[in-house]
Amino acid sequence: MANRITELFNIKYPLIQAGMIWASGWKLASAVSNEGGLGIIGAGSMYPKVLREHIQKCRKATNKPFAVNVPMLYPNLEEIMQIIIEEGVKIVFTSAGNPKTWTSHLQEKGITVVHVVSSVKFALKAEQAGVDAVVAEGFEAGGHNGRDETTTFTLIPMVREQINIPLIAAGGIATGKGMLAAMVLGADAVQVGSRFVASNEASSHQAFKQRVVEAKEGDTILTLKELAPVRLLKNKFFEEVTELYATNPTKEDLIKLLGRARAKKGMFEGDLEQGELEIGQIAGLINDIKPAAKIVQKIIEEFEQAKAEVASF
Known part of the structure; x- marks a missing residue:
């Protein structure tokens, strides 16, 4: 399943686990990365010291790439970024702020930068800021969201028409069929959040x-x-x-x-x-709680099966 995203992150599958607050700690991130996706530690609900601990534990739990998601409204933003640099994190997803603020600084330290957007306008701004990829998230997504209420399957092809960098689809994707549909519409990968909340490793209650x-x-x-x-x-x-x-x-x-x-x-x-x-x-399609590795496996199996079914149409 090699493509621009798997090559950019050096991962097996174009499947990213979202960096959700109160859910995405080192246990979840390492489990997803170990199974071939890209696990993300969600810094948005962590004090700087706690984030450092999660990064260190994640590195011990996996030798595969993982990322940290940083909402740029974070009050200790400079300290958070310094910890990320000191700990040698190689991939950062930024959100809720101006991508120009940190992109070049992080890239100078050898870090790949991805920015989360909710519109074509902000996707273009992110590309102009020099990010390596964007996540375009439709309003079906959980947590904090765009104001425009643009659905994922409307947003993805519109963003694809306007940008040249790799595109990750997010919002309302929890199955292999959803993954295939997003990629048919122009995404290079998908980011999955809600499905991983209902995993054994998620730190949520x-x-x-x-x-x-x-x-x-x-x-x-x-x-x-x-x-x-x-x-x-x-x-x-x-x-x-x-x-x-x-x-x-x-x-x-x-x-x-x-x-x-x-x-x-x-x-x-x-x-x-x-x-x-x-x-x-x-969430209406999520019916069980199971290990993150099993979630990754099922999504990829469904993806391959759906792709074969579509080829026979």
Whole structure:
């Protein structure tokens, strides 16, 4: 399955595990990398010291390439980047910020840089900033999202028409058939998040994992656009958000309701009522919790089977 992405990252399969907050620690990243994909440590929910520990543990657990995802809204951003450089991480995925800020500096240190975008406009800006590849993420995705509500299968071909660098599709992909469809539309690889939340190695709370497995069509919604758009499972906290919107709230009202550490409360501590439960629409197709290696294997098997079926049409 060699292509531009497998060669860029030196991996077996064009399959990337998303760097999700409260889910993507060293155990998950190393398991995915060991199975031939690209595992990613999600720095967004880690203090600098914790991130360093995860990088070191991941390196001991795998001799394969792995990456770190860094939301550039991070308050300790310079310290985080310095740790990444000191620890010899070779691949960085940046998001939620201007790719110009760190791309050239990281590349000067021999680091491959990928930036996550939600529109053609930002894909072009990322290419102009010199990134090595982009992740184009549709609004089906879980967690923080673009405001435009462009679906993945609309976004991918539009981005493909406009950029020349490698393109990774994300948002609503959890199966081999979804992977094949995204690549037919122009992606060089796919990034999978929600499916890996429901894995044994994900650091998220078992109660949250089980809630993901139980989710059905229509159980998630994109909300809080005035702050930072986020896709959540419906629960008591979401009902409170809905009730507040009915009063025509100010941005300050929303910030007050959101409070601090709401995502940690839900996804890491397992508070299914008052926590933020960030997951993608594809949760409706996730029916079990199993080892990350088995997830990779199944996606690749489905991909090859679907490719053979399409060839016979």
